[in-house]
Amino acid sequence: MAMNMENSSKDLVNEVDHVDMLDASFDAYEGVIINIKNDMDENVFTALLQTSISQWRQQGKKGVWLKLSLEHVNLVKPAVKEGFWYHHAEPTYAMLVYWIPETNHTLPPNASHRVGVASFVVNNNGEVLVVQEKSGAFKGTGVWKLPTGTVEEGEDISAAAIREVKEEAGIDTEFMEVLAFRQSHKSFFSKSDLMFVCMLKPTSLDIEKQDSEIEAAQWMPVEEYANQAFVKKHKSFDYIAKICIAKKDNKYVGFSPLLTTTASSAKKSYLYSNYQLEQ
Amino acid sequence: MAMNMENSSKDLVNEVDHVDMLDASFDAYEGVIINIKNDMDENVFTALLQTSISQWRQQGKKGVWLKLSLEHVNLVKPAVKEGFWYHHAEPTYAMLVYWIPETNHTLPPNASHRVGVASFVVNNNGEVLVVQEKSGAFKGTGVWKLPTGTVEEGEDISAAAIREVKEEAGIDTEFMEVLAFRQSHKSFFSKSDLMFVCMLKPTSLDIEKQDSEIEAAQWMPVEEYANQAFVKKHKSFDYIAKICIAKKDNKYVGFSPLLTTTASSAKKSYLYSNYQLEQ
Numbered sequence: 001m002a003m004n005m006e007n008s009s010k011d012l013v014n015e016v017d018h019v020d021m022l023d024a025s026f027d028a029y030e031g032v033i034i035n036i037k038n039d040m041d042e043n044v045f046t047a048l049l050q051t052s053i054s055q056w057r058q059q060g061k062k063g064v065w066l067k068l069s070l071e072h073v074n075l076v077k078p079a080v081k082e083g084f085w086y087h088h089a090e091p092t093y094a095m096l097v098y099w100i101p102e103t104n105h106t107l108p109p110n111a112s113h114r115v116g117v118a119s120f121v122v123n124n125n126g127e128v129l130v131v132q133e134k135s136g137a138f139k140g141t142g143v144w145k146l147p148t149g150t151v152e153e154g155e156d157i158s159a160a161a162i163r164e165v166k167e168e169a170g171i172d173t174e175f176m177e178v179l180a181f182r183q184s185h186k187s188f189f190s191k192s193d194l195m196f197v198c199m200l201k202p203t204s205l206d207i208e209k210q211d212s213e214i215e216a217a218q219w220m221p222v223e224e225y226a227n228q229a230f231v232k233k234h235k236s237f238d239y240i241a242k243i244c245i246a247k248k249d250n251k252y253v254g255f256s257p258l259l260t261t262t263a264s265s266a267k268k269s270y271l272y273s274n275y276q277l278e279q
Numbered sequence: 280m281a282m283n284m285e286n287s288s289k290d291l292v293n294e295v296d297h298v299d300m301l302d303a304s305f306d307a308y309e310g311v312i313i314n315i316k317n318d319m320d321e322n323v324f325t326a327l328l329q330t331s332i333s334q335w336r337q338q339g340k341k342g343v344w345l346k347l348s349l350e351h352v353n354l355v356k357p358a359v360k361e362g363f364w365y366h367h368a369e370p371t372y373a374m375l376v377y378w379i380p381e382t383n384h385t386l387p388p389n390a391s392h393r394v395g396v397a398s399f400v401v402n403n404n405g406e407v408l409v410v411q412e413k414s415g416a417f418k419g420t421g422v423w424k425l426p427t428g429t430v431e432e433g434e435d436i437s438a439a440a441i442r443e444v445k446e447e448a449g450i451d452t453e454f455m456e457v458l459a460f461r462q463s464h465k466s467f468f469s470k471s472d473l474m475f476v477c478m479l480k481p482t483s484l485d486i487e488k489q490d491s492e493i494e495a496a497q498w499m500p501v502e503e504y505a506n507q508a509f510v511k512k513h514k515s516f517d518y519i520a521k522i523c524i525a526k527k528d529n530k531y532v533g534f535s536p537l538l539t540t541t542a543s544s545a546k547k548s549y550l551y552s553n554y555q556l557e558q
Contacts, residue, residue: 073359076373080352089368090389090469094355110369111390111470112432153391154464154471180534181460184548185433190369191390192433194473236539236550243554252554255459255534260515269463271515274553275522275531 022052031063032056036072046078053082057100063107064098115151116195117161120244121173121202127219128244129202131168134215143230144220146197156270158257161198169217170208173200177254178272179243182236197240199247199254222248301331310342311335315351325357332361336379342386343377394430395474396440399523400452400481406498407523408481410447413494422509423499425476435549437536440477448496449487452479456533457551458522461515476519478526478533501527 099105121129130144149164158175209217226241246252255272363375378384400408409423428443437454488496505520525531534551
């Protein structure tokens with residue numbers, strides 16, 4: 001008898017788990033993270049979602065996160081029909097969210113900025129590494145530019161600057177300083193841009209230009225770079241060129257990176273400043 | 280007769296436009312931007328999409344952009360079935376993309392960084408404005424923090440610092456400098472964080488704290504802030520506190536903003552550096 005009772009009680013629990021609720025875990029902010037593992041019929045999903053949200057509401061839960069990979073794209077429409085909206089998306093998935101309470105949501109915002117680097121690589125002869133690009137706004141203009149590129153997700157600014165110089169011109173470098181940075185808006189859809197001007201010291205000098213993106217690459221006296229009509233015409237480029245000349249002449253100090261950890265997670269991070277510990 | 284011919288020719292054009300192709304415009308990079316205005320049946324959409332892509336392929340087009348608002352969420356699934364994937368998403372829409380050529384795509388990346396500010400507001404008595412937060416990692420710890428917040432999409436770093444100090448403590452300020460910045464990774468899903476430590480000069484001194492987020496706010500001697508066990512324990516906080524003390528004692532120079540325009544668009548932007556024009 002005892003055995004039978006145990007079994008039937010266990011079955012009941014399994015049945016409740018399986019039929020009525022979506023598989024989910026809770027986070028530290030009264031949030032719910034739905035876990036979609038297998039293909040699911042849209043109507044079954046809608047029924048489970050309604051029951052689950054009702055249950056989570058009773059438990060005082062707030063935000064609900066629903067990550068739908070491209071394989072489960074059939075569930076995007078039923079989720080939106082139940083009141084979900086997009087939080088963000090990456091190539092292989094969309095992250096949808098829902099807010100259970102009657103209050104305004106306090107979910108964290110999506111990433112808002114793209115980050116780029118422009119590299120000032122100056123050799124011992126006072127020459128700067130410059131390139132002409134095969135595509136983009138400067139194509140065919142004859143303008144010599146500092147090598148530029150986009151900081152990838154999870155990549156350090158310093159690492160991105162070193163990588164781009166190597167890719168575009170085949171030059172090995174050591175990262176020195178961030179000389180300046182620029183914030184601009186609506187550069188791409190509604191997103192903003194942060195561009196860091198970095199100074200790097202070359203540890204090799206023989207240029208091997210990348211064929212796909214770069215038309216030409218060379219070492220050029222810093223003053224010649226700064227005197228290009230295009231550079232002088234645009235305040236931002238002109239100012240950056242003046243900073244580069246001051247740096248070449250040892251009359252400028254930018255921000256240097258210091259390896260630290262973030263307090264909340266003990267993950268490695270870099271703090272950029274011009275503070276010297278012996279100060 | 281002439282009139283009749285004109286009419287039938289016009290009808291034919293209308294019919295071709297209407298039946299066979301999706302409404303779209305072209306961009307400067309051989310890209311196609313699909314324009315979905317009205318509700319559309321999923322099967323009709325799939326047929327139109329297939330015909331359109333076939334046509335665009337013949338025209339040498341490359342990337343195809345498909346912005347689907349929440350109202351047209353029914354088209355996400357058929358688009359993915361045809362080979363589209365997510366580029367990014369915002370609360371009200373998902374942006375899907377497709378690459379027509381056989382080559383690897385060269386579509387621009389999604390935004391990768393969230394941007395935050397921490398504000399060092401110091402008065403003429405050498406006291407810093409500090410707060411205790413009602414939620415988050417520091418809730419109930421008794422730690423006094425610099426006011427912090429997230430830079431909104433399209434918002435200048437300097438404006439965000441001023442706004443957060445006003446919101447959290449009711450203090451009016453003038454933006455002075457970026458003292459330092461920190462880059463950290465995987466703080467939120469796979470996104471990275473950039474946090475700018477800003478120095479601001481108060482133009483009012485009476486604190487009116489925000490009730491919803493802030494437990495307490497006060498002016499505190501900078502050294503007392505720096506000597507908190509929590510601050511001393513974490514290298515990043517400790518270093519930032521040292522920079523704040525140096526700044527208070529006029530022994531540190533950060534980056535100041537200069538209003539410029541970006542070369543490609545003539546849009547306003549700020550360049551932050553410690554370069555002085557009279558240098």
